[in-house]
Amino acid sequence: MAVSQEKVLAVNNLIVNFKTDNGMVHAVRDVSFELNRGETLCIVGESGSGKSVTSKAIMGILARNAIIAGGNIMYRGENLLEVSEDEFYKIRGHKIGMIFQDPLSSLNPIVRIGKQITEAMLLNNDKLKLMYNDLISDDLIHYKNTLAKMNIVINTEKKTIDALKSEIKNKNYKNEADKRKDEELLKTKEQQFKEFERETKAKYLDEAKILKAKLKETQKEAKKKVKAYKKEVDAEYRKKLTDIKQKKNLGNGYDADKYKEELKKVKIERQDKLKITKAEAKKRALQIMKEVGIPEPEKRYRQYPFEFSGGMRQRIVIAIALTASPEILICDEPTTALDVTIQAQILELINRIKAERDLSCIFITHDLGVVANMADRVAVMYAGKIVEYGTAEEIFYDPKHPYTWALLSSIPDVDSKEKLEAIPGTPPNMIYPPDGDAFAARSKYAMNIDFRRQPPYFKVSDTHYAATWLLDPHAPKVEMPKIVSERIRLSLEAAKANKDIKIVSPTDINIMDQDPDKKPDKPDQPDGYFVHVGIDVT
Numbered sequence: 001m002a003v004s005q006e007k008v009l010a011v012n013n014l015i016v017n018f019k020t021d022n023g024m025v026h027a028v029r030d031v032s033f034e035l036n037r038g039e040t041l042c043i044v045g046e047s048g049s050g051k052s053v054t055s056k057a058i059m060g061i062l063a064r065n066a067i068i069a070g071g072n073i074m075y076r077g078e079n080l081l082e083v084s085e086d087e088f089y090k091i092r093g094h095k096i097g098m099i100f101q102d103p104l105s106s107l108n109p110i111v112r113i114g115k116q117i118t119e120a121m122l123l124n125n126d127k128l129k130l131m132y133n134d135l136i137s138d139d140l141i142h143y144k145n146t147l148a149k150m151n152i153v154i155n156t157e158k159k160t161i162d163a164l165k166s167e168i169k170n171k172n173y174k175n176e177a178d179k180r181k182d183e184e185l186l187k188t189k190e191q192q193f194k195e196f197e198r199e200t201k202a203k204y205l206d207e208a209k210i211l212k213a214k215l216k217e218t219q220k221e222a223k224k225k226v227k228a229y230k231k232e233v234d235a236e237y238r239k240k241l242t243d244i245k246q247k248k249n250l251g252n253g254y255d256a257d258k259y260k261e262e263l264k265k266v267k268i269e270r271q272d273k274l275k276i277t278k279a280e281a282k283k284r285a286l287q288i289m290k291e292v293g294i295p296e297p298e299k300r301y302r303q304y305p306f307e308f309s310g311g312m313r314q315r316i317v318i319a320i321a322l323t324a325s326p327e328i329l330i331c332d333e334p335t336t337a338l339d340v341t342i343q344a345q346i347l348e349l350i351n352r353i354k355a356e357r358d359l360s361c362i363f364i365t366h367d368l369g370v371v372a373n374m375a376d377r378v379a380v381m382y383a384g385k386i387v388e389y390g391t392a393e394e395i396f397y398d399p400k401h402p403y404t405w406a407l408l409s410s411i412p413d414v415d416s417k418e419k420l421e422a423i424p425g426t427p428p429n430m431i432y433p434p435d436g437d438a439f440a441a442r443s444k445y446a447m448n449i450d451f452r453r454q455p456p457y458f459k460v461s462d463t464h465y466a467a468t469w470l471l472d473p474h475a476p477k478v479e480m481p482k483i484v485s486e487r488i489r490l491s492l493e494a495a496k497a498n499k500d501i502k503i504v505s506p507t508d509i510n511i512m513d514q515d516p517d518k519k520p521d522k523p524d525q526p527d528g529y530f531v532h533v534g535i536d537v538t
Helices: 051-059 085-091 113-123 127-170 176-250 256-274 278-291 310-322 340-357 368-374 392-397 402-409 482-495
Strands: 007-020 023-036 040-044 066-075 096-099 328-332 360-365 377-382 385-391 458-461 464-466
Touching: 007 051, 007 360, 023 040, 023 051, 023 066, 023 360, 023 385, 040 051, 040 368, 051 066, 051 096, 051 328, 051 360, 066 127, 096 310, 113 278, 113 310, 127 176, 127 256, 176 256, 278 310, 310 340, 328 340, 340 360, 340 368, 360 368, 368 392, 377 392, 377 402, 385 392, 385 402, 392 482, 402 482
Parallel strands: 040 360, 040 377, 096 328, 328 360
Antiparallel strands: 007 023, 007 066, 377 385, 385 464, 458 464
């Protein structure tokens, strides 16, 4: 299925910290990515890299000691970090579903499977309310999107002022003249910000006023449609009741039992049109259980989680996630607790359901073998940051970051004859995040600058970015590990007959947001910053 360019979710500059007894843990550091309709984005990295924290921030289920220090998560015109819990209740599970790592801990061991699958459907069983929400959805999103854009524009400018304030406060001035000069500059900037804020609000609020008026009209029309639908259902119900009573009075073979049966049938028909009944919920649950490959769903419906195997429990969790027909599915390492054969079945199932339902999927894993089977795009995370971002072909055939090389080098392969390379050391303590590239202390390709400055994102292609100083024009030329280049060579030879894979040369690389026609400036650093000082892993 071709991936649409319609953006359904955008994470922008997300920063998540955790308060602990030992200090502040910087779990997610300035993470940004987008998800398109029908696309699978795989977030890959070892344990502790911030993958699951990012997904939990999207779902609004972070631990109580979590602090969202910056950024936004935009979905349908709303910043999910700013919505109330009541509003999030309408999104979580209904629009954005999630599958967790351990299916057994996701299920209640003393509640039958059928009840757990139907629970969400029965809690949100008012079809009239669902109909109303669908009718006003587009205009409501447009209105909220305008207000959200206004807040983002203002807050972005405000951060510049706050940063200047902090700089002046912490700066050690040699004389009062310099301090007064900076304070005057700050005062001017604050005045300019007030004017900017006023103009921005005037611009966006005028548009929002028009959209709000349109929304009110839409709400009014929606209420009329819902009311007319209910009136139609009630009229049909009364007509059927009248017909049944007339037939009884005429004595057309209507005994008491048949009369009661007909009345019950008509009442159920009316109820089904207004609410999701237990009978309808069960019917849908059995259909979904069959869809996810559970044999004998009628029998399994009344069983408990302990009566299922690990693979079957994971299918139940997937079924629960699908009951509300979400448009985004977040899979947080759903195959980690399963053996290899069952893993393949679950991955195939998720791919099939995604295609059938046109779902957008965020797949979190530490296994690059899983990524190869699932991903349209890949984000490689390390120490709370995305270090490389690109299409699946770009990450596997043209990796640029030493951490991506290390991940690829450590995967067993039947064709490669090279010795597997383990990643030395351990991830950094994120209470004290490093000043430079977080992977530098574990990389044999590290240079002096890697320990002092965080690398920017270097643009490899329009869809491929990597945050590594090795892509700087002044860095020495470094070849990727032989085991990785050999695997790429073998894969390209195998794919050559039926696929054309573009490999981007180093001369095409430029720093993100920099004019590609302009030669990059040499970083303002002392000589020796681009000298290799990486660890010896031989």
